Amino acid sequence: MDWILTDKDGSPRSGFKTASIRDLQELESGSYWPQLRPYFLRPEYHRIRYSILGKTAGQLAPENDVSIRGASKAGELEVAFVADQLAAKMSITGIGIPDYCLTIVGKGALTFSEKGRAAHTIDPNLGLIYRGIPETDLTSTGAQERVAIWIPQASLTQRLSALLGTPVAGDPEFYPVFQWDKENLMVLRHLVNVLMVELQAPTPTFLGNEAANRSFSDLLIYALLRSLTHNYSNQLERPNFAPAPGVLRRAEAYIRANVEEPIALHDVAAAAGCSVRSLQIVFRKFRETTPLLAIRQFRLEAAREALRSSDSAVTLTAVALRFGFSNPGRFTRFYKAAFGESPLQVISRRRA
Incomplete structure (x- = not known):
């Protein structure tokens, strides 16, 4: 994939709060974090630690940035930008982070490894999704750029339960590496592209609007659950019961009553008394449309x-x-x- 993440000067385009780091100690100590406020405020994110590999005196002139960090937000999603001039290692320390991270590489490559599993090399043609468990490492090459979309565990599990129409026994476990050019990833790829364009736009079209923001993050999480491989994938592929028109009437009544508010699909499904999958089926069957278009x-x-x-x-x-x-x-x-x-x-x- 040809992800364009930066301007000609190597900085992330508009939409990100940035920190330009020239001092190795500043990067490794994490003292740059306050520069990214109001994003990534939760203390869990400070369990992410960086170290520069193969440090060589004079490798960079004093006026060069060792690294650029960017931060933004799209609804429930925290979005981070990383551009490292030197090879670097990111580690999840302490008790880890409960959330999931979708990673898009724009330039260079990185090696993903977690405790007890084989390492994987990720380049712009491959996507990565992982959970912030302790002893998870990302080792990047020099001149490497990536975007990380952090998805709250509670939000992802809530959407999974809504799709299945029943509480889940445990959190989803994803196979970490996937190819972006797979046909079943077309929707997810499109949504990531939309987010990249939105974050880089001089005048964002939806990030400043609460209802549009929530709809977008809602859609991206559902697309991620439907298109990536995890331990609930087989259940999601099973045929689902198509609900009666009464469910459709309740769904439409809820939408009408909340047209001025942010609306999430799981809220509509709960009001209608069905799962999100059933909601999608009934709108397709009786209205020849999707819930979002409705x-x-x-x-x-x-x-x-x-x-x-x-x-x-x-x-x-x-x-x-x-x-x-x-x-x-x-x-x-x-x-x-x-x-x-x-x-x-x-x-x-x-x-x-």
């Missing part, structure tokens, strides 16, 4: 009613943001496709 349509219909009934001072941007559309241009395209006219035309009629 949520968008209900938001558009609510926005249409708001435009028609609001006073003449209402703005397109205010209505778009109210119903979870952080990008007015995208809202306009969706609205016109749904109703055959633009929201500005509705506003103009009101003002006339």
